[in-house]
Amino acid sequence: MNKQPQPSKSLDIPVRRFITKQLIAVSKNSTIQDAAARMCEFEISSIGITDDGNIIGIVTDKDMKKRALGAGRSPKDPVHEIMTPELVSVDINSTINDVLKLMSKERVKHILITEENKFVGITTLSDLEDLDLQELETLISRD
Amino acid sequence: MKIFHFSDIHAGSKKHFREENLLHIIDEINSGNFDFAIFTGDATNEGQRHEYEIASRMLDKIDVPLVSIPGNHDARSGGIKLFEEYIGQQNGVFEFGDAVVIYVNSAIGDSNDGRVGRVKFNMLKKALNEHSDKAIKILAIHHHILPIPMSGRERNVLANAGDLLDLIQKSDVDLVVSGHRHYPNVYEVENTVFINAGTASSEKTRYGDVNSYCTIEIDETTKKVTTKRLNGENTVQEFPRKYKRIFSDFGEHKFRAVQISNTYFSDTSSFLSQHYEEAVKSIHSFDPDLLIHCGGIVKEGIPRNYDYAIEQLNKMNVPMVFTPAARDINYLGYHLFNRHFGDLDQRYTNEDILFQGLSTPQYDSSVGVVGETERKALLDRLNKAPQEFRSVYLHHNIIPIPHSREKGLLEDAGDLLRELVDADIDLVLTGTSYHAYATRVGKTVIANVNSLSSAYQRSRFGNSFNLIDIYEKAIVISEINSFWGKRRLLGIWERNQA
Numbered sequence: 212m213n214k215q216p217q218p219s220k221s222l223d224i225p226v227r228r229f230i231t232k233q234l235i236a237v238s239k240n241s242t243i244q245d246a247a248a249r250m251c252e253f254e255i256s257s258i259g260i261t262d263d264g265n266i267i268g269i270v271t272d273k274d275m276k277k278r279a280l281g282a283g284r285s286p287k288d289p290v291h292e293i294m295t296p297e298l299v300s301v302d303i304n305s306t307i308n309d310v311l312k313l314m315s316k317e318r319v320k321h322i323l324i325t326e327e328n329k330f331v332g333i334t335t336l337s338d339l340e341d342l343d344l345q346e347l348e349t350l351i352s353r354d
Numbered sequence: 355m356k357i358f359h360f361s362d363i364h365a366g367s368k369k370h371f372r373e374e375n376l377l378h379i380i381d382e383i384n385s386g387n388f389d390f391a392i393f394t395g396d397a398t399n400e401g402q403r404h405e406y407e408i409a410s411r412m413l414d415k416i417d418v419p420l421v422s423i424p425g426n427h428d429a430r431s432g433g434i435k436l437f438e439e440y441i442g443q444q445n446g447v448f449e450f451g452d453a454v455v456i457y458v459n460s461a462i463g464d465s466n467d468g469r470v471g472r473v474k475f476n477m478l479k480k481a482l483n484e485h486s487d488k489a490i491k492i493l494a495i496h497h498h499i500l501p502i503p504m505s506g507r508e509r510n511v512l513a514n515a516g517d518l519l520d521l522i523q524k525s526d527v528d529l530v531v532s533g534h535r536h537y538p539n540v541y542e543v544e545n546t547v548f549i550n551a552g553t554a555s556s557e558k559t560r561y562g563d564v565n566s567y568c569t570i571e572i573d574e575t576t577k578k579v580t581t582k583r584l585n586g587e588n589t590v591q592e593f594p595r596k597y598k599r600i601f602s603d604f605g606e607h608k609f610r611a612v613q614i615s616n617t618y619f620s621d622t623s624s625f626l627s628q629h630y631e632e633a634v635k636s637i638h639s640f641d642p643d644l645l646i647h648c649g650g651i652v653k654e655g656i657p658r659n660y661d662y663a664i665e666q667l668n669k670m671n672v673p674m675v676f677t678p679a680a681r682d683i684n685y686l687g688y689h690l691f692n693r694h695f696g697d698l699d700q701r702y703t704n705e706d707i708l709f710q711g712l713s714t715p716q717y718d719s720s721v722g723v724v725g726e727t728e729r730k731a732l733l734d735r736l737n738k739a740p741q742e743f744r745s746v747y748l749h750h751n752i753i754p755i756p757h758s759r760e761k762g763l764l765e766d767a768g769d770l771l772r773e774l775v776d777a778d779i780d781l782v783l784t785g786t787s788y789h790a791y792a793t794r795v796g797k798t799v800i801a802n803v804n805s806l807s808s809a810y811q812r813s814r815f816g817n818s819f820n821l822i823d824i825y826e827k828a829i830v831i832s833e834i835n836s837f838w839g840k841r842r843l844l845g846i847w848e849r850n851q852a
Contacts, residue, residue: 225486228524233846236602253830254841261602304487331599 222308226301229339230324230332236261237290239268243279244286246270257321257333260294266330268294271321300325303332307339355453355490358383358391358418360567361533362553364427365398365412366405369557375565375584376412376555382582384417386569390450391418394533394551395425395461395496397441401433406440413441421448421455425496425533426468429461445474447481453490453572456481460497460512468497468512468534475517482525490572492529493522498550500543500753500795501762502535503772504561511762515754516791522546523793528577528595529570538566538581541775542593543753543795547577601846605826608743609707612642612672613820615749615785616650616679616805619663623809624653626836629817630807633836634669640821640834644702645672646709648785648803649679649749651695655687660694675700679749679786680715680722688717707824708741709783712748714764722750723765733773743824745781746774753795755802757812758787774798780849781822781829788812790820790833792844799847801831815842825849 236259237246250258250272260268270293278284278293300323301310310322314336324332360383363376383391393413398405413420424437424444437444444459458478460468470478478493485491497512499519511534512518522530523544530548537560538552552566553559564585571578575596581589614633618625637645652659667674676695683691691698698713712732714722724732736744750764752771763786764770774782775796782800788811792801804818805811817836822829831844 224483227486227526228483231843231845232526232597232599233843234600235846236600238602253832253843259600259602261600264600264602266600329599 222311223306225304226307226310226324226334227303229307230303230334232324232332234259234266234330234332236266238262239289239291239294241290242287243275243284243290243293246290247275247286250275256335256337259323259330259333260291266298266323267291268296268298269321269323269333270294298323300330302326310334311339355451355572356386356388357492357570357572358386358388358567359394359531359549359551359570360391360554361394361496361551362396362425362536362556363393363409363412364396364553364556364558365409366402366407367399367556370399372555372557372565373412378584379554379565379567380412380415382567384415388418388569390448390455391416391420392455392457392492392494392531393420393422394494394531395423396427396533396556397422397424397437398428398433401428401430401436403436406433406436410440419448419450421457421494423457423494423496424459424461426461426466429463432463434459434461434463445477447485452488453492454485454488455492455494456485457494460495466511470495470512470514470518475514475521479521482521482527486525490529491525491527492531493527494531496532497534498532498548499530500541500548501768501771502537502539502550503768504537505535505768512754513759515760516756516758516787519543519754519793520756520791528572531568536560537563538568538583539772540568540579540581540591541795544793545597547579547593549579552581598848601828601848604828604830607823607825609644609824610640610642611644611646611709611822611824612637612640613646613648613747613783613785613801613803613822614806615648615803616788616808616811617647617663617666618653618805618808618810619651619666620653620659621662622653626807626809626817629836630666632839633806633817633819636834636836636839637819638671642672642821644709645670645674646747646783647674647676648747648783649677649682649715650785650805650808651676651678651682651691652687653681655682655685655690657686657690660690664694673702675702675709675711675747677711677713677748678715680718680720683715684718703741706741707743707745708736708739709745709747710736710739712746714748714750720761721763721765724770725766726769729766729770729773733777736777736779743780745783746779747783749785751784751786751802752782753793753800755787755789755791757789771795790815790818790844792820792831794845794847799829799831799845801844804833806836815840820844
């Protein structure tokens with residue numbers, strides 16, 4: 212008997228299930244060089260910028276190229292001068308679908324995740340492309 | 355919110371049921387202003403009708419809303435049908451204000467083992483997705499998910515405990531309540547508190563213990579769990595509800611270790627030589643202080659494989675320590691390991707850091723063991739160590755690993771886990787089940803590593819090794835794909851937290 216292919220349901224799942232609820236950051240007065248070093252150390256494509264422990268912006272690989280190197284800045288300049296302060300964020304209970312829609316609408320590849328209005332993580336388009344890889348539960352038995 | 359949790363009443367058993375203890379506990383429930391109560395299974399001893407009649411009569415005396423699930427004893431003699439008749443649904447969702455309790459039957463008819471099969475697993479996933487925004491999420495399941503101390507050989511019996519643990523953590527479940535082993539035990543695993551209430555009214559306690567139950571109080575900032583024994587002894591544990599999410603200050607970088615396992619050196623196709631070559635380059639590029647091999651060095655413990663292992667490992671220009679898996683010591687392996695690698699229990703120390711090896715395999719057996727005498731000696735050694743960072747590495751897993759069947763292969767995993775966590779050991783490294791995983795139990799980070807270069811592995815991320823960075827204020831563990839060098843973060847954990 213032929214079975215109809217089923218559409219993927221994973222887009223309706225809350226983003227909570229797919230993010231690392233940890234955010235790597237540097238303080239706003241760190242230098243651009245320090246921020247770049249930390250991004251290399253952890254091989255991450257974006258980093259949070261904190262003021263007194265709170266996230267006030269993010270810096271991405273693209274910002275490093277465009278606003279730092281490309282703009283001829285000194286690596287010793289404070290990193291907050293190249294950050295994006297208008298944060299695009301979604302609640303941790305939003306679905307993957309909501310996140311993708313927002314990424315498309317805002318033309319961004321990095322979105323911050325909030326829980327009870329506090330930042331708890333960051334997700335990127337490439338993280339979401341790996342969704343399939345993360346759905347790994349073993350199907351050991353019927354029942 | 356105040357919740358009462360009790361388990362394993364075993365009503366009707368002529369030999370073991372202590373009715374007066376259950377009546378006492380029911381009085382506690384009815385007089386304690388609880389919002390609701392959760393009973394985590396084994397209402398009866400043999401799943402017989404007359405036992406269900408007694409159990410149902412007793413549970414009916416409870417005046418607050420009650421969530422009940424069956425246990426393995428309730429599924430004996432086909433009794434699971436009677437559970438529905440006398441007690442209630444086997445699986446479901448109970449909502450109370452901001453809280454949700456998702457409950458699943460994990461019993462298998464006429465077996466003591468447990469299982470959350472595919473349909474129920476998906477039901478659980480769906481329920482957790484739908485209730486993602488609840489402030490308090492609770493899972494009730496009869497069989498324990500983490501190995502329980504003082505439990506002898508039946509330390510871990512839920513077949514897909516690893517997948518459940520992973521789902522629980524990804525879904526940010528606040529509490530997991532269980533029974534089964536009649537020994538009360540509480541663990542905090544990342545943000546989730548796992549509670550085993552012990553037995554409320556069965557005489558079959560363990561290690562001379564008495565009957566017990568738990569009360570749970572949750573407010574915005576704290577989860578407070580009180581284990582109450584009927585001899586009046588109370589243990590109170592408090593866990594925070596807010597966790598550190600933003601890491602900006604790591605402090606000084608202290609040490610970098612690479613953790614590998616299951617290299618499977620052999621001249622067969624199960625050893626992936628190209629993966630190994632690429633991994634060697636990748637490991638060198640990280641310039642680690644130490645390489646820790648968690649066993650599965652060779653495919654079998656025969657001279658040809660050991661010779662080949664030495665040839666291959668000589669390409670690795672890094673200080674190394676080893677611990678064997680069963681395959682390393684089978685055939686002539688006992689002698690060969692000793693001849694080529696030295697002691698079974700190796701260690702690495704510097705002024706600040708200790709990595710202590712712990713050999714767990716037994717000759718010609720997949721079941722591993724530490725043993726009571728050896729555990730005592732290990733803990734003694736660890737407690738006397740002057741180093742501020744103490745780590746233990748062994749082959750067998752001590753917590754369930756996702757994507758593999760949990761067989762509880764380390765015989766005394768329940769006791770070992772409890773003792774290492776109670777001693778605040780900083781890091782435990784294991785190398786079994788061919789899937790990377792890292793989490794924290796209490797203050798102890800536990801990391802399992804996938805196979806480096808064996809064709810047999812279970813992760814779609816591919817063969818990999820773990821990169822462990824120890825900072826003054828954090829431990830960071832990443833998984834690195836052996837072949838491509840692709841990296842993903844397994845976790846960051848704060849060190850020396852209050």
